[in-house]
Amino acid sequence: MNDSLPGAGFWALLNPHTGDLGDVRRTARGFSSDLTAIVECEKGPFFVKAMRNRPGGRRDSLIREALVNPFVVPLAPALKWQAENDEWIVLGFEAVEARGAKFDVDSPDLRAVVGLLGRIGELPLPGVAEGWAETRWNRFADDAADAALFEGGALLYTDINPSNFMIGEGRTWAVDWSWPTRGAAFIDPACLVVQLVAAGHSPEDAEAWAGRCPAWVDADRRAIDAFASANLRMYRSFAERRPDAAWLKAMETTARSWAAHRGAPV
Template sequence: MSPTLPAPEIQALIGQHTGELSSLRRTERGFSSDLTALVEGEKGGFFVKAVRNRPGGRRDSLTRERLINPFVSPISPALRWCAEDEDWVVLGFEAVTGRLSDFGPGSPDLPRIVQLLDRVGRLDLPEVARDWPETRWDRFALDETEAELFRGKSLLHTDINPSNLIVGEQNMWAVDWAWPTRGAAFIDPALFVVQLVAAGHTAEGAESWASRCTAWTKADPKAVDAFVGATVRMYRAFAERKPDVPWIKAMEAAAQAWADHRRVVLV
Protein backbone atom coordinates (compact mmCIF):
# COMPACT_ATOMS: atom_id res chain seq x y z
CA MET A 1 0.00 0.00 0.00
CA SER A 2 1.55 3.28 -1.06
CA PRO A 3 1.89 5.89 1.69
CA THR A 4 1.52 8.58 -0.98
CA LEU A 5 -1.90 7.37 -2.11
CA PRO A 6 -4.12 10.45 -2.56
CA ALA A 7 -6.71 9.64 0.10
CA PRO A 8 -8.63 12.92 -0.50
CA GLU A 9 -9.58 11.66 -3.96
CA ILE A 10 -11.05 8.52 -2.41
CA GLN A 11 -12.90 10.53 0.21
CA ALA A 12 -14.48 12.77 -2.41
CA LEU A 13 -15.63 9.76 -4.43
CA ILE A 14 -17.15 7.78 -1.56
CA GLY A 15 -18.63 10.73 0.32
CA GLN A 16 -22.12 10.18 -1.08
CA HIS A 17 -22.12 6.74 0.56
CA THR A 18 -20.33 7.50 3.82
CA GLY A 19 -21.24 11.08 4.52
CA GLU A 20 -18.53 13.27 5.98
CA LEU A 21 -15.67 11.08 7.18
CA SER A 22 -14.46 11.25 10.74
CA SER A 23 -11.65 8.71 10.27
CA LEU A 24 -9.86 6.64 7.63
CA ARG A 25 -7.53 3.98 8.97
CA ARG A 26 -5.49 1.97 6.50
CA THR A 27 -5.29 -1.78 7.10
CA GLU A 28 -2.34 -4.11 6.69
CA ARG A 29 -4.29 -6.48 4.47
CA GLY A 30 -5.06 -5.92 0.82
CA PHE A 31 -2.00 -6.84 -1.22
CA SER A 32 -3.94 -6.73 -4.50
CA SER A 33 -5.53 -3.31 -3.83
CA ASP A 34 -4.17 0.21 -3.92
CA LEU A 35 -6.02 0.98 -0.72
CA THR A 36 -7.78 -1.02 1.98
CA ALA A 37 -9.09 0.92 4.93
CA LEU A 38 -11.66 1.10 7.67
CA VAL A 39 -13.61 4.33 7.43
CA GLU A 40 -16.07 5.97 9.79
CA GLY A 41 -18.53 8.52 8.49
CA GLU A 42 -21.90 10.07 9.11
CA LYS A 43 -23.58 7.00 7.60
CA GLY A 44 -21.63 4.44 9.60
CA GLY A 45 -18.49 2.35 9.35
CA PHE A 46 -17.28 0.52 6.26
CA PHE A 47 -14.34 -1.51 5.03
CA VAL A 48 -13.26 -0.10 1.68
CA LYS A 49 -11.13 -1.52 -1.13
CA ALA A 50 -9.94 0.71 -3.93
CA VAL A 51 -7.95 0.16 -7.11
CA ARG A 52 -6.93 2.43 -9.94
CA ASN A 53 -9.51 2.38 -12.71
CA ARG A 54 -7.32 0.78 -15.34
CA PRO A 55 -8.04 -2.27 -17.49
CA GLY A 56 -6.49 -5.45 -16.18
CA GLY A 57 -6.32 -7.92 -13.35
CA ARG A 58 -6.85 -5.74 -10.28
CA ARG A 59 -9.88 -3.96 -11.70
CA ASP A 60 -11.22 -7.29 -12.94
CA SER A 61 -10.77 -8.84 -9.51
CA LEU A 62 -12.77 -6.05 -7.87
CA THR A 63 -15.49 -6.55 -10.48
CA ARG A 64 -15.66 -10.26 -9.63
CA GLU A 65 -15.79 -9.48 -5.93
CA ARG A 66 -18.70 -7.11 -6.51
CA LEU A 67 -20.59 -9.64 -8.61
CA ILE A 68 -20.08 -12.61 -6.29
CA ASN A 69 -20.87 -10.85 -3.01
CA PRO A 70 -24.67 -11.38 -3.01
CA PHE A 71 -24.08 -15.12 -3.30
CA VAL A 72 -21.51 -15.47 -0.50
CA SER A 73 -23.27 -13.54 2.26
CA PRO A 74 -23.45 -14.01 5.22
CA ILE A 75 -20.22 -16.03 4.99
CA SER A 76 -18.63 -12.84 3.72
CA PRO A 77 -19.39 -9.27 4.89
CA ALA A 78 -22.07 -7.72 2.71
CA LEU A 79 -21.20 -5.23 0.01
CA ARG A 80 -23.05 -2.02 0.88
CA TRP A 81 -22.09 0.19 -2.05
CA CYS A 82 -19.68 0.70 -4.93
CA ALA A 83 -18.32 3.90 -6.45
CA GLU A 84 -16.38 4.57 -9.63
CA ASP A 85 -14.97 7.47 -11.57
CA GLU A 86 -12.27 7.84 -14.24
CA ASP A 87 -9.50 7.30 -11.70
CA TRP A 88 -10.80 4.87 -9.06
CA VAL A 89 -13.04 1.89 -8.42
CA VAL A 90 -14.09 1.49 -4.77
CA LEU A 91 -16.12 -1.14 -2.93
CA GLY A 92 -17.63 -0.44 0.48
CA PHE A 93 -18.33 -3.47 2.67
CA GLU A 94 -20.05 -3.93 5.99
CA ALA A 95 -17.41 -3.44 8.67
CA VAL A 96 -17.02 -6.46 10.95
CA THR A 97 -15.06 -6.78 14.16
CA GLY A 98 -12.58 -9.62 14.28
CA ARG A 99 -8.99 -10.76 14.00
CA LEU A 100 -6.92 -12.83 11.61
CA SER A 101 -7.33 -16.57 12.11
CA ASP A 102 -4.55 -18.68 13.60
CA PHE A 103 -3.55 -21.69 11.47
CA GLY A 104 -0.82 -22.87 13.84
CA PRO A 105 -0.68 -26.28 15.57
CA GLY A 106 -2.96 -26.38 18.58
CA SER A 107 -4.87 -23.25 17.55
CA PRO A 108 -8.39 -23.10 18.98
CA ASP A 109 -9.47 -21.54 15.69
CA LEU A 110 -8.96 -24.71 13.66
CA PRO A 111 -12.37 -26.37 14.28
CA ARG A 112 -14.15 -23.12 13.38
CA ILE A 113 -11.99 -22.68 10.28
CA VAL A 114 -12.96 -26.15 9.09
CA GLN A 115 -16.63 -25.36 9.68
CA LEU A 116 -16.29 -22.15 7.68
CA LEU A 117 -14.55 -23.94 4.80
CA ASP A 118 -17.32 -26.52 4.82
CA ARG A 119 -19.87 -23.71 4.53
CA VAL A 120 -17.93 -22.26 1.61
CA GLY A 121 -17.91 -25.71 0.01
CA ARG A 122 -21.70 -25.96 0.27
CA LEU A 123 -22.37 -22.69 -1.53
CA ASP A 124 -24.30 -23.03 -4.76
CA LEU A 125 -22.54 -22.04 -7.96
CA PRO A 126 -24.29 -18.89 -9.17
CA GLU A 127 -24.88 -18.27 -12.84
CA VAL A 128 -22.45 -15.35 -12.81
CA ALA A 129 -19.56 -17.70 -11.93
CA ARG A 130 -20.19 -20.34 -14.59
CA ASP A 131 -17.90 -18.49 -16.99
CA TRP A 132 -15.06 -18.28 -14.44
CA PRO A 133 -13.33 -21.67 -14.84
CA GLU A 134 -10.32 -22.30 -12.62
CA THR A 135 -7.25 -22.50 -14.86
CA ARG A 136 -4.39 -21.04 -12.82
CA TRP A 137 -2.83 -24.43 -12.04
CA ASP A 138 -3.22 -25.78 -15.58
CA ARG A 139 0.19 -24.73 -16.85
CA PHE A 140 1.85 -26.42 -13.90
CA ALA A 141 0.10 -29.75 -14.46
CA LEU A 142 2.01 -32.49 -16.27
CA ASP A 143 -0.50 -32.62 -19.10
CA GLU A 144 -4.08 -31.82 -20.10
CA THR A 145 -5.33 -35.01 -18.48
CA GLU A 146 -4.07 -33.82 -15.10
CA ALA A 147 -5.42 -30.31 -15.64
CA GLU A 148 -8.83 -31.78 -16.36
CA LEU A 149 -8.87 -33.15 -12.79
CA PHE A 150 -9.08 -29.56 -11.53
CA ARG A 151 -12.38 -28.96 -13.36
CA GLY A 152 -15.66 -28.97 -11.49
CA LYS A 153 -18.90 -27.18 -10.74
CA SER A 154 -18.11 -25.83 -7.28
CA LEU A 155 -17.69 -22.19 -6.34
CA LEU A 156 -14.14 -21.68 -5.10
CA HIS A 157 -12.59 -18.90 -3.02
CA THR A 158 -9.03 -19.85 -4.11
CA ASP A 159 -7.17 -17.65 -1.61
CA ILE A 160 -7.42 -19.55 1.65
CA ASN A 161 -4.99 -18.06 4.17
CA PRO A 162 -5.11 -16.68 7.73
CA SER A 163 -5.69 -13.08 6.68
CA ASN A 164 -8.75 -14.00 4.62
CA LEU A 165 -10.54 -15.99 7.35
CA ILE A 166 -11.61 -13.53 10.03
CA VAL A 167 -12.53 -14.64 13.54
CA GLY A 168 -15.17 -12.72 15.50
CA GLU A 169 -16.61 -13.42 18.92
CA GLN A 170 -19.64 -15.21 17.48
CA ASN A 171 -19.04 -15.42 13.74
CA MET A 172 -16.34 -16.10 11.18
CA TRP A 173 -16.08 -14.64 7.72
CA ALA A 174 -14.29 -15.56 4.50
CA VAL A 175 -13.22 -12.21 3.06
CA ASP A 176 -11.38 -11.02 -0.05
CA TRP A 177 -13.29 -12.91 -2.75
CA ALA A 178 -11.02 -11.22 -5.26
CA TRP A 179 -10.77 -14.13 -7.67
CA PRO A 180 -13.62 -16.64 -7.23
CA THR A 181 -13.73 -19.41 -9.80
CA ARG A 182 -15.57 -22.58 -10.79
CA GLY A 183 -13.64 -25.79 -10.26
CA ALA A 184 -13.14 -29.02 -8.37
CA ALA A 185 -14.54 -28.81 -4.83
CA PHE A 186 -11.37 -30.16 -3.18
CA ILE A 187 -9.22 -27.20 -4.24
CA ASP A 188 -10.10 -24.87 -1.35
CA PRO A 189 -9.43 -27.58 1.29
CA ALA A 190 -6.19 -28.41 -0.56
CA LEU A 191 -5.09 -24.79 -0.29
CA PHE A 192 -5.88 -25.01 3.42
CA VAL A 193 -3.52 -27.99 3.72
CA VAL A 194 -0.61 -26.09 2.17
CA GLN A 195 -1.22 -23.16 4.50
CA LEU A 196 -1.36 -25.47 7.53
CA VAL A 197 1.97 -27.06 6.63
CA ALA A 198 3.47 -23.59 6.18
CA ALA A 199 2.12 -22.72 9.64
CA GLY A 200 3.98 -25.64 11.25
CA HIS A 201 1.75 -28.69 10.90
CA THR A 202 2.99 -31.97 9.51
CA ALA A 203 1.49 -32.85 6.16
CA GLU A 204 -0.31 -35.77 7.77
CA GLY A 205 -1.73 -33.52 10.48
CA ALA A 206 -2.78 -30.91 7.93
CA GLU A 207 -4.64 -33.50 5.90
CA SER A 208 -6.41 -34.70 9.04
CA TRP A 209 -7.93 -31.23 9.40
CA ALA A 210 -8.87 -31.05 5.72
CA SER A 211 -10.51 -34.48 6.01
CA ARG A 212 -13.22 -32.84 8.13
CA CYS A 213 -14.37 -30.94 5.04
CA THR A 214 -16.99 -32.75 2.97
CA ALA A 215 -15.34 -31.68 -0.30
CA TRP A 216 -12.09 -33.32 0.76
CA THR A 217 -13.67 -36.66 1.64
CA LYS A 218 -15.21 -36.85 -1.83
CA ALA A 219 -12.00 -35.96 -3.70
CA ASP A 220 -10.29 -38.37 -6.09
CA PRO A 221 -6.80 -39.07 -4.62
CA LYS A 222 -5.35 -38.89 -8.14
CA ALA A 223 -6.77 -35.38 -8.51
CA VAL A 224 -5.29 -34.33 -5.17
CA ASP A 225 -1.87 -35.74 -6.14
CA ALA A 226 -2.01 -33.88 -9.45
CA PHE A 227 -2.88 -30.67 -7.65
CA VAL A 228 -0.08 -31.12 -5.12
CA GLY A 229 2.45 -31.58 -7.93
CA ALA A 230 1.13 -28.55 -9.79
CA THR A 231 1.31 -26.48 -6.60
CA VAL A 232 4.96 -27.39 -6.03
CA ARG A 233 5.83 -26.46 -9.61
CA MET A 234 3.88 -23.21 -9.32
CA TYR A 235 5.68 -22.03 -6.18
CA ARG A 236 9.00 -23.23 -7.60
CA ALA A 237 8.43 -21.04 -10.65
CA PHE A 238 7.43 -18.09 -8.46
CA ALA A 239 10.53 -18.57 -6.31
CA GLU A 240 12.78 -18.61 -9.36
CA ARG A 241 11.35 -15.27 -10.46
CA LYS A 242 11.39 -13.73 -6.97
CA PRO A 243 14.09 -15.56 -4.97
CA ASP A 244 14.20 -12.93 -2.22
CA VAL A 245 10.51 -13.11 -1.20
CA PRO A 246 10.36 -15.18 2.02
CA TRP A 247 6.69 -16.15 1.91
CA ILE A 248 7.05 -17.67 -1.54
CA LYS A 249 9.98 -19.82 -0.39
CA ALA A 250 7.95 -20.86 2.66
CA MET A 251 5.02 -21.91 0.50
CA GLU A 252 7.32 -23.80 -1.87
CA ALA A 253 8.78 -25.71 1.09
CA ALA A 254 5.32 -26.46 2.47
CA ALA A 255 4.07 -27.75 -0.89
CA GLN A 256 7.21 -29.88 -1.27
CA ALA A 257 6.72 -31.37 2.20
CA TRP A 258 3.16 -32.26 1.28
CA ALA A 259 4.29 -33.82 -2.01
CA ASP A 260 6.88 -35.89 -0.12
CA HIS A 261 4.20 -37.10 2.29
CA ARG A 262 1.94 -38.19 -0.58
CA ARG A 263 4.92 -39.57 -2.53
CA VAL A 264 4.06 -37.46 -5.52
CA VAL A 265 6.71 -37.82 -8.19
CA LEU A 266 7.78 -34.45 -9.57
CA VAL A 267 9.39 -34.08 -12.97
Protein backbone atom coordinates in the same frame (compact mmCIF):
# COMPACT_ATOMS: atom_id res chain seq x y z
CA MET B 1 -6.03 10.89 8.18
CA ASN B 2 -2.44 11.04 6.96
CA ASP B 3 -0.43 11.98 3.88
CA SER B 4 -0.51 8.42 2.52
CA LEU B 5 -4.27 8.57 1.99
CA PRO B 6 -5.86 9.59 -1.32
CA GLY B 7 -6.71 13.22 -1.99
CA ALA B 8 -9.94 15.18 -1.82
CA GLY B 9 -11.25 13.88 -5.14
CA PHE B 10 -11.30 10.33 -3.80
CA TRP B 11 -13.35 11.26 -0.76
CA ALA B 12 -15.72 13.35 -2.87
CA LEU B 13 -16.41 10.21 -4.93
CA LEU B 14 -17.28 8.31 -1.75
CA ASN B 15 -19.28 11.10 -0.09
CA PRO B 16 -22.74 10.04 -1.39
CA HIS B 17 -22.18 6.69 0.34
CA THR B 18 -20.29 7.75 3.46
CA GLY B 19 -21.61 11.18 4.29
CA ASP B 20 -19.32 13.28 6.48
CA LEU B 21 -16.04 11.60 7.29
CA GLY B 22 -14.67 10.89 10.73
CA ASP B 23 -11.59 8.71 11.18
CA VAL B 24 -9.87 6.69 8.44
CA ARG B 25 -7.67 3.81 9.59
CA ARG B 26 -5.60 1.90 7.11
CA THR B 27 -5.69 -1.87 7.63
CA ALA B 28 -2.67 -4.14 7.68
CA ARG B 29 -4.21 -6.57 5.20
CA GLY B 30 -5.23 -5.90 1.60
CA PHE B 31 -1.84 -6.55 0.03
CA SER B 32 -2.98 -6.25 -3.60
CA SER B 33 -5.15 -3.14 -3.17
CA ASP B 34 -4.14 0.50 -3.41
CA LEU B 35 -6.16 1.23 -0.27
CA THR B 36 -7.90 -0.83 2.39
CA ALA B 37 -9.22 1.04 5.39
CA ILE B 38 -11.90 1.22 8.05
CA VAL B 39 -13.79 4.44 7.41
CA GLU B 40 -15.71 5.94 10.30
CA CYS B 41 -18.32 8.21 8.81
CA GLU B 42 -21.83 9.58 9.01
CA LYS B 43 -23.38 6.53 7.26
CA GLY B 44 -20.83 3.92 8.36
CA PRO B 45 -18.53 2.53 9.48
CA PHE B 46 -17.40 0.70 6.33
CA PHE B 47 -14.48 -1.40 5.24
CA VAL B 48 -13.30 0.31 2.06
CA LYS B 49 -11.27 -1.40 -0.63
CA ALA B 50 -10.02 0.69 -3.54
CA MET B 51 -7.86 0.30 -6.63
CA ARG B 52 -6.70 2.61 -9.34
CA ASN B 53 -9.10 2.30 -12.26
CA ARG B 54 -6.73 0.82 -14.80
CA PRO B 55 -7.40 -2.10 -17.17
CA GLY B 56 -6.08 -5.45 -16.04
CA GLY B 57 -6.28 -8.16 -13.41
CA ARG B 58 -6.45 -6.01 -10.30
CA ARG B 59 -9.44 -4.02 -11.56
CA ASP B 60 -11.06 -7.23 -12.82
CA SER B 61 -10.61 -8.87 -9.41
CA LEU B 62 -12.49 -6.05 -7.70
CA ILE B 63 -15.33 -6.32 -10.20
CA ARG B 64 -15.47 -10.08 -9.67
CA GLU B 65 -15.56 -9.60 -5.90
CA ALA B 66 -18.56 -7.28 -6.26
CA LEU B 67 -20.39 -9.71 -8.54
CA VAL B 68 -19.97 -12.73 -6.27
CA ASN B 69 -20.73 -10.96 -2.98
CA PRO B 70 -24.54 -11.40 -2.95
CA PHE B 71 -24.03 -15.16 -3.28
CA VAL B 72 -21.49 -15.56 -0.45
CA VAL B 73 -23.18 -13.44 2.24
CA PRO B 74 -23.46 -14.12 5.22
CA LEU B 75 -20.24 -16.15 5.01
CA ALA B 76 -18.56 -12.92 3.88
CA PRO B 77 -19.25 -9.31 4.90
CA ALA B 78 -21.95 -7.71 2.77
CA LEU B 79 -21.09 -5.24 0.04
CA LYS B 80 -23.00 -2.05 0.83
CA TRP B 81 -22.04 0.20 -2.08
CA GLN B 82 -19.75 0.71 -5.06
CA ALA B 83 -18.20 3.87 -6.52
CA GLU B 84 -16.19 4.44 -9.67
CA ASN B 85 -14.73 7.27 -11.71
CA ASP B 86 -11.91 7.56 -14.21
CA GLU B 87 -9.29 7.32 -11.46
CA TRP B 88 -10.71 4.94 -8.86
CA ILE B 89 -12.90 1.88 -8.39
CA VAL B 90 -14.06 1.41 -4.79
CA LEU B 91 -16.08 -1.13 -2.81
CA GLY B 92 -17.64 -0.39 0.59
CA PHE B 93 -18.36 -3.40 2.82
CA GLU B 94 -19.98 -3.72 6.22
CA ALA B 95 -17.30 -3.36 8.87
CA VAL B 96 -17.08 -6.40 11.15
CA GLU B 97 -15.57 -6.65 14.62
CA ALA B 98 -13.08 -9.45 14.13
CA ARG B 99 -9.43 -10.47 13.99
CA GLY B 100 -7.42 -12.60 11.61
CA ALA B 101 -7.40 -16.34 12.31
CA LYS B 102 -4.38 -18.25 13.55
CA PHE B 103 -3.38 -21.37 11.62
CA ASP B 104 -0.65 -22.69 13.95
CA VAL B 105 -0.77 -26.19 15.41
CA ASP B 106 -2.42 -25.32 18.72
CA SER B 107 -4.76 -22.65 17.38
CA PRO B 108 -8.29 -22.68 18.79
CA ASP B 109 -9.44 -21.05 15.52
CA LEU B 110 -9.04 -24.12 13.31
CA ARG B 111 -12.45 -25.63 14.03
CA ALA B 112 -14.14 -22.38 13.01
CA VAL B 113 -11.95 -22.06 9.92
CA VAL B 114 -12.64 -25.60 8.74
CA GLY B 115 -16.33 -25.25 9.54
CA LEU B 116 -16.57 -22.11 7.45
CA LEU B 117 -14.65 -23.72 4.59
CA GLY B 118 -17.12 -26.59 4.68
CA ARG B 119 -20.00 -24.12 4.44
CA ILE B 120 -18.35 -22.43 1.47
CA GLY B 121 -18.16 -25.85 -0.16
CA GLU B 122 -21.93 -26.17 0.17
CA LEU B 123 -22.68 -22.92 -1.68
CA PRO B 124 -24.34 -23.38 -5.06
CA LEU B 125 -22.48 -22.10 -8.08
CA PRO B 126 -24.03 -18.74 -9.04
CA GLY B 127 -24.68 -17.98 -12.67
CA VAL B 128 -22.13 -15.16 -12.64
CA ALA B 129 -19.39 -17.73 -11.94
CA GLU B 130 -20.17 -20.11 -14.79
CA GLY B 131 -17.46 -18.58 -16.95
CA TRP B 132 -14.83 -18.32 -14.21
CA ALA B 133 -13.12 -21.65 -14.86
CA GLU B 134 -10.20 -22.37 -12.54
CA THR B 135 -7.04 -22.69 -14.68
CA ARG B 136 -4.21 -21.35 -12.50
CA TRP B 137 -2.71 -24.78 -11.85
CA ASN B 138 -3.31 -26.21 -15.33
CA ARG B 139 0.01 -25.29 -16.90
CA PHE B 140 1.86 -26.91 -14.01
CA ALA B 141 0.06 -30.25 -14.34
CA ASP B 142 1.81 -33.30 -15.81
CA ASP B 143 -0.51 -33.35 -18.80
CA ALA B 144 -3.98 -32.38 -20.01
CA ALA B 145 -5.51 -35.43 -18.32
CA ASP B 146 -4.23 -34.28 -14.92
CA ALA B 147 -5.36 -30.71 -15.57
CA ALA B 148 -8.84 -32.04 -16.35
CA LEU B 149 -8.99 -33.37 -12.78
CA PHE B 150 -9.09 -29.77 -11.55
CA GLU B 151 -12.30 -29.04 -13.45
CA GLY B 152 -15.68 -29.02 -11.77
CA GLY B 153 -18.82 -27.13 -10.91
CA ALA B 154 -18.01 -25.90 -7.40
CA LEU B 155 -17.66 -22.27 -6.40
CA LEU B 156 -14.06 -21.94 -5.19
CA TYR B 157 -12.71 -19.31 -2.82
CA THR B 158 -9.00 -20.27 -3.18
CA ASP B 159 -7.51 -17.24 -1.37
CA ILE B 160 -7.04 -19.17 1.85
CA ASN B 161 -4.68 -17.65 4.38
CA PRO B 162 -4.94 -16.62 8.05
CA SER B 163 -5.67 -12.96 7.35
CA ASN B 164 -8.65 -13.83 5.14
CA PHE B 165 -10.51 -15.77 7.83
CA MET B 166 -11.85 -13.26 10.34
CA ILE B 167 -12.79 -14.51 13.80
CA GLY B 168 -15.48 -12.56 15.62
CA GLU B 169 -17.59 -13.12 18.71
CA GLY B 170 -19.35 -16.37 17.86
CA ARG B 171 -18.98 -15.83 14.12
CA THR B 172 -16.40 -16.26 11.35
CA TRP B 173 -16.18 -14.61 7.93
CA ALA B 174 -14.18 -15.29 4.77
CA VAL B 175 -13.07 -11.96 3.31
CA ASP B 176 -11.30 -10.82 0.15
CA TRP B 177 -13.17 -12.76 -2.52
CA SER B 178 -10.93 -11.22 -5.16
CA TRP B 179 -10.64 -14.21 -7.46
CA PRO B 180 -13.39 -16.81 -6.97
CA THR B 181 -13.51 -19.48 -9.66
CA ARG B 182 -15.40 -22.58 -10.78
CA GLY B 183 -13.60 -25.89 -10.42
CA ALA B 184 -13.18 -29.15 -8.53
CA ALA B 185 -14.54 -28.87 -5.00
CA PHE B 186 -11.44 -30.43 -3.37
CA ILE B 187 -9.24 -27.47 -4.37
CA ASP B 188 -10.30 -25.26 -1.46
CA PRO B 189 -9.49 -27.89 1.19
CA ALA B 190 -6.24 -28.62 -0.66
CA CYS B 191 -5.30 -24.94 -0.44
CA LEU B 192 -6.01 -25.12 3.30
CA VAL B 193 -3.63 -28.10 3.60
CA VAL B 194 -0.84 -26.06 2.00
CA GLN B 195 -1.44 -23.15 4.36
CA LEU B 196 -1.54 -25.38 7.43
CA VAL B 197 1.73 -27.08 6.50
CA ALA B 198 3.22 -23.62 6.01
CA ALA B 199 2.02 -22.74 9.54
CA GLY B 200 3.87 -25.69 11.06
CA HIS B 201 1.48 -28.64 10.78
CA SER B 202 2.69 -31.98 9.52
CA PRO B 203 1.13 -33.00 6.19
CA GLU B 204 -0.75 -35.76 8.03
CA ASP B 205 -2.24 -33.32 10.53
CA ALA B 206 -3.09 -30.79 7.82
CA GLU B 207 -4.92 -33.44 5.80
CA ALA B 208 -6.78 -34.53 8.92
CA TRP B 209 -8.19 -31.01 9.23
CA ALA B 210 -9.08 -30.99 5.53
CA GLY B 211 -10.81 -34.32 6.08
CA ARG B 212 -13.52 -32.48 8.00
CA CYS B 213 -14.65 -30.99 4.68
CA PRO B 214 -16.98 -33.21 2.61
CA ALA B 215 -15.32 -32.00 -0.59
CA TRP B 216 -12.03 -33.53 0.58
CA VAL B 217 -13.61 -36.81 1.68
CA ASP B 218 -15.41 -37.20 -1.64
CA ALA B 219 -12.42 -36.28 -3.82
CA ASP B 220 -10.61 -38.60 -6.22
CA ARG B 221 -7.24 -39.37 -4.58
CA ARG B 222 -5.56 -39.16 -8.00
CA ALA B 223 -6.87 -35.62 -8.40
CA ILE B 224 -5.40 -34.55 -5.07
CA ASP B 225 -2.05 -36.13 -5.98
CA ALA B 226 -2.06 -34.34 -9.34
CA PHE B 227 -2.87 -31.06 -7.60
CA ALA B 228 -0.09 -31.52 -5.04
CA SER B 229 2.43 -32.00 -7.86
CA ALA B 230 1.10 -29.04 -9.85
CA ASN B 231 1.12 -26.86 -6.75
CA LEU B 232 4.77 -27.69 -6.12
CA ARG B 233 5.71 -26.88 -9.71
CA MET B 234 3.81 -23.59 -9.46
CA TYR B 235 5.66 -22.42 -6.35
CA ARG B 236 8.97 -23.66 -7.70
CA SER B 237 8.40 -21.61 -10.85
CA PHE B 238 7.45 -18.52 -8.85
CA ALA B 239 10.46 -18.91 -6.55
CA GLU B 240 12.84 -19.25 -9.51
CA ARG B 241 11.46 -16.09 -11.07
CA ARG B 242 11.76 -14.15 -7.81
CA PRO B 243 14.82 -15.55 -6.00
CA ASP B 244 14.87 -12.66 -3.50
CA ALA B 245 11.33 -13.43 -2.26
CA ALA B 246 11.99 -15.61 0.78
CA TRP B 247 8.30 -16.33 1.29
CA LEU B 248 8.06 -17.97 -2.14
CA LYS B 249 11.01 -20.25 -1.36
CA ALA B 250 9.29 -21.14 1.92
CA MET B 251 6.08 -21.97 0.06
CA GLU B 252 8.04 -24.13 -2.38
CA THR B 253 9.45 -26.06 0.59
CA THR B 254 5.94 -26.40 2.02
CA ALA B 255 4.54 -27.65 -1.27
CA ARG B 256 7.41 -30.13 -1.64
CA SER B 257 6.76 -31.53 1.84
CA TRP B 258 3.08 -32.10 1.09
CA ALA B 259 3.71 -33.64 -2.36
CA ALA B 260 6.32 -35.98 -0.89
CA HIS B 261 3.89 -37.04 1.82
CA ARG B 262 1.39 -38.05 -0.84
CA GLY B 263 4.00 -39.83 -2.93
CA ALA B 264 3.31 -37.42 -5.76
CA PRO B 265 6.13 -36.57 -8.20
CA VAL B 266 8.41 -33.92 -6.72
